[in-house]
Amino acid sequence: MTAFALTPDVSFGAYRVWQRNRDATLRNWKTEFLGIAIEPFAIILALGLALGQFVELDSGEKYVEFLAPGLLALFPMFAATFECAWGSYVRLEMQGTYESIIATPISVDDVITGEILWGTTRALVNGSYILLVSFILNPWLHMVDSPWAILAVPVGVLPGLLFSSISICFASIARAMSHFAYFFNLVINPLFWFGGAFFPFDAMPRWVQILGWFMPLKHVVDIYRGLITGNLEWSMLGSLAWLAVVTVFFYVLAVKLMRRRLIH
Amino acid sequence: MTSALIEARGLVKHYGDFVAVDDISFDIREGECFGVLGPNGAGKTTTIRMITATSPVTAGNLRVAGLDVAEEPRKVKAVLGVVPQDDNLDPDLLVRQNLEVYARYFGLSRDEVRQRIDEALELFQLDDRATSNVDDLSGGMQRRLTIARALVNNPQVLILDEPTTGLDPQARHLVWQQLRLLKSRGVTMLLTTHYMEEATHLCDRLVIMHRGKILVEGRPHDLIAEVAGPQVLELRLPSPERDALLAEFPQGDGFSVEQVEDLTYVFGGGPASAMAAERVGDPHRAHLRPGNMEDVFLLLTGRGLLD
Numbered sequence: 001m002t003a004f005a006l007t008p009d010v011s012f013g014a015y016r017v018w019q020r021n022r023d024a025t026l027r028n029w030k031t032e033f034l035g036i037a038i039e040p041f042a043i044i045l046a047l048g049l050a051l052g053q054f055v056e057l058d059s060g061e062k063y064v065e066f067l068a069p070g071l072l073a074l075f076p077m078f079a080a081t082f083e084c085a086w087g088s089y090v091r092l093e094m095q096g097t098y099e100s101i102i103a104t105p106i107s108v109d110d111v112i113t114g115e116i117l118w119g120t121t122r123a124l125v126n127g128s129y130i131l132l133v134s135f136i137l138n139p140w141l142h143m144v145d146s147p148w149a150i151l152a153v154p155v156g157v158l159p160g161l162l163f164s165s166i167s168i169c170f171a172s173i174a175r176a177m178s179h180f181a182y183f184f185n186l187v188i189n190p191l192f193w194f195g196g197a198f199f200p201f202d203a204m205p206r207w208v209q210i211l212g213w214f215m216p217l218k219h220v221v222d223i224y225r226g227l228i229t230g231n232l233e234w235s236m237l238g239s240l241a242w243l244a245v246v247t248v249f250f251y252v253l254a255v256k257l258m259r260r261r262l263i264h
Numbered sequence: 265m266t267s268a269l270i271e272a273r274g275l276v277k278h279y280g281d282f283v284a285v286d287d288i289s290f291d292i293r294e295g296e297c298f299g300v301l302g303p304n305g306a307g308k309t310t311t312i313r314m315i316t317a318t319s320p321v322t323a324g325n326l327r328v329a330g331l332d333v334a335e336e337p338r339k340v341k342a343v344l345g346v347v348p349q350d351d352n353l354d355p356d357l358l359v360r361q362n363l364e365v366y367a368r369y370f371g372l373s374r375d376e377v378r379q380r381i382d383e384a385l386e387l388f389q390l391d392d393r394a395t396s397n398v399d400d401l402s403g404g405m406q407r408r409l410t411i412a413r414a415l416v417n418n419p420q421v422l423i424l425d426e427p428t429t430g431l432d433p434q435a436r437h438l439v440w441q442q443l444r445l446l447k448s449r450g451v452t453m454l455l456t457t458h459y460m461e462e463a464t465h466l467c468d469r470l471v472i473m474h475r476g477k478i479l480v481e482g483r484p485h486d487l488i489a490e491v492a493g494p495q496v497l498e499l500r501l502p503s504p505e506r507d508a509l510l511a512e513f514p515q516g517d518g519f520s521v522e523q524v525e526d527l528t529y530v531f532g533g534g535p536a537s538a539m540a541a542e543r544v545g546d547p548h549r550a551h552l553r554p555g556n557m558e559d560v561f562l563l564l565t566g567r568g569l570l571d
Binding site: 011012013016019020023024027095096097099100101102103104105106107262263264 | 279316318319320337338339341342344346348350351352353354355356357358361365366368369370371417
């Protein structure tokens, strides 16, 4: 019975779902583009330059330099999360889009995989743009020290998949739009503030550091920090592996939860 | 292989302890319009969900175009066109895009279906709304677009779950007209409805479902003749007067009487019904009319509130 198979039943149909989301997004590309375009400038100005004047780091680097890998991790995370938590819930529950798609040869697993790939695409577009802005502003702000930074784009696939999958898991169990307050306050908010984007973890008490290890965003930030500064370390491979394992777990969970929601 | 496009044998669906569909069997043959009638909660939509492979079968055998639904859900869905009870058009896409993107789900390219989409938009009188937002269409237009969408893969069976529920009479008649046209072109249809008129007009054969079971199967006019009889007498009379009138009917003649609130129905009264109506002489108090599907439905499923 397909509905209870252990491994995801994924076909080319996942790409069809991805195409659907692309076409729907491109219809409103002006609005979409505006949000993406303004965001990094605002945050670099407000946090990096304005707040940064009052921050002195042990390492001697400027706050805006410290902030760069964090921004590169945070905003793609938001892009994937909005798409696959709120966006997916709207398509699942309010628009009946999933219901209409699974009446065609496309399986639930295809739909979820396509959604996650689309969330990942949004994260990649977002991350690439922030990296581009960082490069453009580099002569003045020195946010990027190493050409390795370009690797942050392909590496970004992994957190894109991960945060999309986590978001789909939540969308599949949510019963009302208001339930997303739990998701935002219990998952996304702690990740935002305590994911190692805004302050160095090394200076924190031991227990905070231990807690941080369980935060996916911390591993993403660590990898990006290594790539942007050019200080490559073996621990970055460990972080990659950590992310890969957790991503597979949440992907399979997302597929299973959504099957339960749609096939009954 | 079988000549039936949809073949259900001993189909059962449980939700926990609740039995939604209780051992039903039916065949839908090529080119026919097959109706499933029943009150809310009879198991109509559950049956459709099982056929469209979106609800696992608890027990029994279900084949579509010779394919086992549980084993080949993708192939089964490829030959079906589904019109769900609630429109689920894609509001993020324009009218024409809705059809193009849907065709893509079946692996059909835009070029392959361009002509079919043009024809569908014209047939359903949506050609001048091709670049509209879906949300700007009226309810009737949305319904027609949903039916057009279900035809985009040239399905072997078109499945319509209460296609005219919630439409105003004009919109409903337009949908009926288009469904009749599809039928004349040989499109096989499975239709659920609780509009008796709709079932009588469109269906070649139908079943009446109640509490998960099939109560009766047959051609609409045969069922009316067998169950309700050719004529039905409706009486709105005070009980003494009514009883006196009914006492005149020849006893043991197989007629039956149903009382609903202040209305009395006399089925199978034959010539005695016509005489009674004439004797009262007031069509508001005694009305003789042809039997219809509504009579069949009410006689079989009972008149109590079913929800």
